[in-house]
Amino acid sequence: MSFGKRVVTGYILGFKEESNLQGVKDILDVLDEEPLFDEKRLRFYRWAASYYCSPLGEVLKLIHPAGLNIKDQRYISITDVGMEFLQKGMEDRVRVSDILKFISEKKVVSFKTLAKSLNIKNPYNMIAQLKEQNLITEARQIKGGIKEKKGVFVSVRQGIGDDITARLKKSAPLQAKVVSFLSDKGEVPLSLLRKELGNVDSSVRRLGEKGIVSIWEKEVDRNPFEPADKREISFEPNKEQSDAISLITAAVRKGKFSPFLLHGVTGSGKTFVYLNVIKEAVNGGKRVIILVPEISLTYGLIRYLTGIFPSKVAVVHSGLSEGERYDQWKKIRDGKVDIVIGARSAVFSPLKDIGLIVVDEEHDASYKQEDGVRYNARDLSVMLAKMLDAVVVLGSATPSVETFYNAQHGKITLISLEKRVEGRPMPYVELVDMRNLSSGHESRGHPAQRGHGSWRVPSVRGHGERVKTQDSSISERLKSVLSDAFDKKEQAILFLNRRGFSNFIICRDCGHIFKCINCSVSMTFHKRENAMRCHYCDLSVPVPNLCPKCNGYNMKDIGVGTERLEEDVRRIFVKIRIARMDRDTTQKKRAHESILNAVESGMADVLVGTQMVTKGHDFPNVSVMGIISADTSMNIPDFRSSERTFQLITQAAGRAGRGDVKGRVIVQTFNPEHYCFRSVLNHDYISFFNEEIKIRKEAFYPPFCRLVNMRIEGNSEKKVVHAASVLRKIADKHLKPFKGDIILLGPVSAFLSVLRGKHRWHMLVKGSNVKSLHGFIKTISDEFRQNKITGIELIVDVDPQTTV
Known part of the structure; x- marks a missing residue:
């Protein structure tokens, strides 16, 4: 309209x-x-x-693919009157002449092109005047969004026998090959004929003219899948798995809303439970949505599911092209698939008759959208299942504190898988205390509880109080364990949740640190590009030869990222084949799949990467998991930092020892006494939860309250501070009726005080009653926006995953 x-x-x-x-x-x-x-x-x-x-x-x-909406394009062309005006060359109307000349040269030009090319700030008024004078004419073109892909198909006409093929062999051998191929295969796309027989276009055209073959166009599917071998679920479930399958399947058959938390240790076979329940649901006429937090996790599940349910699976994630996303969405909408698997946006898939929703790794922060509509796909999945009378299964080895708390209090049915499949032991965990690390001087410490070891390092001081440090990100203990694994032809994964070569570059003469001009963070050094890059706004600048502050040239890169870790491994283990998996190496389409296939097939001995390598992967020959800097996420000033650290390290540890080889996990940390790491030592989620829940209760954080982060952003710091003050005054004015149910914190400058050129202040709002909290937020948001402070944006983030 x-x-x-x-x-x-x-x-x-x-x-x-x-x-x-x-x-x-x-x-x-x-x-x-x-x-x-x-x-x-x-x-x-x-x-x-x-x-x-x-x-x-x-x-x-959010409910349909981007690009599906129509686009309104307005085009302008010059009239005969306009051409006459142009030929007269009226000097008093030079600007009009310039516009008409540009239009006449282009024949037809869009509003956007005209405004940009001639720097016209508001083209609408100018165009309206020229139209009134009949100098130009305007046409409108409504362009549709994504179009169906068409393909050319060929088949042999009925009644064509061997006698025609025999005659063609003498006069036109290539045509004979085409007819023979089509007789054997039936209807095939022209692209397949080209692939099998070479350049056959002219032969196919002549065969069509002779009436021997039929040629036509039809819609083809842009299929993002590689062909999958047919599979069956051949393993027998153990008792824990069998009980879980029976319980969930019974709920699916009843067709009533039932939420489950499938809490199983890493390697306990949660995926096997999913597959069995999915099969039962589909066989019972129900459809299924499966959410996974990372694109890389979809590939293994897709191979399984497309093998079990050929042509009945659709995939939804950002790694697909616009056309592929449209085709998958259309298949879902038209009821041609029974299973949808994808990242968070898959919760909006137009799938009908949903009986089951599975949210794998339900704790993962990737389920939270951080811009636009700031939804959590896990929580939406629970609500969608409730509204559709479906079953929802939340699965994790490290459930979010809120989810496990709800399970303890009966809001969700808890199902536990406490043992790894086939009696495999949990990996042996050791801590390496990095606080006093010295080059070549490490010694074993006292063993920790339950037979697990702690790796302690004495202090070696010299030259005053400076501590000598090793020149590698890999401790001597980790080197020894890796060497032993490589000698046995086993594989390893090294996890470091920081990409790039080093954290930042510092001038050793004046102490200047290179920071992003758009964000309040230091820039990360990427050695292969010889550039410094901001990991928040993606600004990239070459590394300068001189310090911009003191003109010194004594600059040093500090810290370690995955690029440097890869270099360290290559230097220490010269003959080892290395794969790296982070955002820098997974930009190309299907790069995730290619890297994972290299590890799975044994073409890579060690996989280095960020948190992508910690989630859900199952590599039977990986015996060692090295966690290079376990404290990285612990140092973020956020109430979830301990929880995230425990989840990341436990998930990472779970990648080791999933096959016949025993697993070892080496955790390098500067804080080995923290309850997070004590719990990791013994794979003890309950111990971690009990410690964390006490802190949450004392500080009144979720699950004991609901949280909303109200953030003020703008280009002017002065305006942002003023707007934050206005927001607080409005909040105070409306606070009294809520009688202590709502608590305000702030406003204060955000931890990331400037991001992508925007200054940021925020105010946290806590409330124990959801209805009251949302009413309060709506009231103060509406009143704040009525002030219409120019250049200011208010962002309301309900249930934030982070407050930085």
């Missing part, structure tokens, strides 16, 4: 027989033959918009 000077796409959410509204505009066209969603889904979208304090229109944009 028309909206001002544009044509926009809207959504019809209901009908009224009559309306008292004046000036209601007509609908220009209806884009969809069938509704995009039914009443139940619309209720779900309305709930999401309300809960996450977002406009309903923004939520509705």
